[in-house]
Amino acid sequence: MNEYDSNRISDLMASIEYKKVNEVESADCFIFNTCHIREKATQKVYSDIGKIKKIFKDKKQKPIFVLAGCVAQAESSMVFEKSDFVDIVVGPQAYHKLPSLIKNYNSNNNKILNTDLDVSNKFDSLENYKNLTSKVSSFITIQEGCDKFCKFCVVPYTRGPEFSRDPEQIVNEISNLVNNGTREITLLGQNVSGYNNKGINLAKLINQIATIKSLKRIRFTTSHPNDFDEELIGLFNYQEKLMPQLHLPVQSGSNKILNLMNRKHTREFYLELIDKFKNARNDIQFSSDFIIGYPGETDKDFEETLDLIDKVKFSNSFSFIYSQRPGTPAVDYIQISKEIAQNRLEILQNKLFDLQIKHNESKINKENKVLLENLTSKGDQFFGRNEYMQPVFVEGSEYVPGDEINVTIYSCNKNNLFGLAKN
Numbered sequence: 557m558n559e560y561d562s563n564r565i566s567d568l569m570a571s572i573e574y575k576k577v578n579e580v581e582s583a584d585c586f587i588f589n590t591c592h593i594r595e596k597a598t599q600k601v602y603s604d605i606g607k608i609k610k611i612f613k614d615k616k617q618k619p620i621f622v623l624a625g626c627v628a629q630a631e632s633s634m635v636f637e638k639s640d641f642v643d644i645v646v647g648p649q650a651y652h653k654l655p656s657l658i659k660n661y662n663s664n665n666n667k668i669l670n671t672d673l674d675v676s677n678k679f680d681s682l683e684n685y686k687n688l689t690s691k692v693s694s695f696i697t698i699q700e701g702c703d704k705f706c707k708f709c710v711v712p713y714t715r716g717p718e719f720s721r722d723p724e725q726i727v728n729e730i731s732n733l734v735n736n737g738t739r740e741i742t743l744l745g746q747n748v749s750g751y752n753n754k755g756i757n758l759a760k761l762i763n764q765i766a767t768i769k770s771l772k773r774i775r776f777t778t779s780h781p782n783d784f785d786e787e788l789i790g791l792f793n794y795q796e797k798l799m800p801q802l803h804l805p806v807q808s809g810s811n812k813i814l815n816l817m818n819r820k821h822t823r824e825f826y827l828e829l830i831d832k833f834k835n836a837r838n839d840i841q842f843s844s845d846f847i848i849g850y851p852g853e854t855d856k857d858f859e860e861t862l863d864l865i866d867k868v869k870f871s872n873s874f875s876f877i878y879s880q881r882p883g884t885p886a887v888d889y890i891q892i893s894k895e896i897a898q899n900r901l902e903i904l905q906n907k908l909f910d911l912q913i914k915h916n917e918s919k920i921n922k923e924n925k926v927l928l929e930n931l932t933s934k935g936d937q938f939f940g941r942n943e944y945m946q947p948v949f950v951e952g953s954e955y956v957p958g959d960e961i962n963v964t965i966y967s968c969n970k971n972n973l974f975g976l977a978k979n
Contacts, residue, residue: 557744558625560695562589565624565651567685572655580611585620585658589651592626592714594879601627602638609641620644620661624651626714629671630883636667647671648715649700652681673716675700679725687729690736692929692957693773693941698726698761699745704780706807707818707885708847708878711746718746720753723761731768739958740773740927741765749779749788759787766797772960773927775945777803778845781821781829789829792837800837801871801944804829805845809864810857813850817886823864830868841915841944842868846875848904849897851889858900865907871915871944873908877901909970916946916968923978924948926963928955948973 565587566576577583586608591597605621612618622644623635629647636642644657650670657668687696701716702709730741743762745751751758762774774797781804791798804826808814811822833840846861877897880887919942926948928940938950942963949972950963963975 557695557697557700557746558589558591560697560744561625561648561651563689563695564682564685564687565589565654567688568652568654568682570688571685572658574658580608583619584617585622587622587624587654590623590625590627592630592710592881594876595881596879598627598630605639605641609639620658622646622654622658624648624654626710629714630710632671633669636669642667644668645671647673649673649675649678652678675716675719679721683725683728687732688736689733689738691738692927693740693742694733694738695742695744696726696729696733697721697744699748699751702746702780704747704782704820705818707816708850708881710881710884713883715746718750720745720751723753723756723764726761727764727768730765730771734768734771737958739771739960740775741771743774743776745776746778747780747783748776749783757785757787759785759791762791762795762798766795772797773943774798775801779804781806781826784829784832789832789836792833792840799943799945800840801843802833802840803843803845806864807845807847808850808853808857809861810853811860813853813857813861816852816889817847817850823860827864827867841871843872843945844868844870844874846873846904846908847878848875848901849892849894850878851886851891853892853900858904862904862907865904865911869911870908871946872912875901875904875908913968913970915944916970916973919946919965919973920968922965924963924965924973924975926950926961926975928957928959928961930957942973946973947971948975950975950977952977 574585588601590601621642623642624646625648628645635645643661646654646657650672653670657670661668699720701718702711703718705712749758751761765774806826807817807819809823924942926940926942928938930939932939936953938955940948940950942948948963962978964978965973965975967974
């Protein structure tokens, strides 16, 4: 979602005659679009601000510095106290105002703070700025915010309550992207499976999007297990443009920890949901998110998470040690030692990596349908992804980005597949 927001910010800046530059020293405006989901991401923001400040220390003209995104939303005016180099602080639901904010700053040089949470106004305003993205695989935000209030999560406080975009806006923006060369769309939301606007749920929206000619693939992320209905599950059975890979965060395999997290579902419910998807499409694969070392997690709770992984056999997953986020309920809980959490993370990641390698190895000597995204720096090799989001490197240079070709995989490593196009 931050990549999508950053691209839209670039579109906005073009409207006031700013353009991207590749050299740090030549910039007269910096915009940091930030993430607040884990502590390290926030710490890195201020470290990088310091690096930019040092570069311009002896220069006559100070560049405009904008801190945007979720760190801006969470820390608000405290940003100015932590760094006098920052001129404008703008939250993720107010970045559409950047052209006017920058004009105002150029006029009076007064520091500006805007952390409004009017997401509806944001998307209405963005309608006036054409999305200039021309990538083969593009992101588009269709839903923002979350009402689940998991006790570890900062999203409800930085992105606000759940909001679903107007379906006509979404279809229009995707049609424009397809005209620019996009062939694969990933629909984004903090809780994208809960999308609903004007009686159009996610299943109906996907079917509408699927009618756009030249669009070959549709994906969506990220979802909460509680928001899948039979209509959305059944979509995997018949909608050919919907890819057979689903990112479905579970966070823990322990009912006790799930309850402490306020996830509002059990491991049994999650496993039943997995079975429903497999019944809809037997070749579907799953990825997930795991939080390790959550307050209260015992060895038994951790073993239950490992057991759930054994049952589902995720093809790819993200895993992290629990990170305390200011303002969330879990920040006040008794914390598990970092040494125990780190040891558990290593055990879990080794298991996940083993599964990932096995999934990759299962593709060897088999034909994969690959959507080519770009020619690599080698000049005689294309990069693309198969239907399961696995990266594939294909020998040859006779194709063009956007081609969807059949590729026979001949080798792999932990992260990538390597193949030859079928003649």
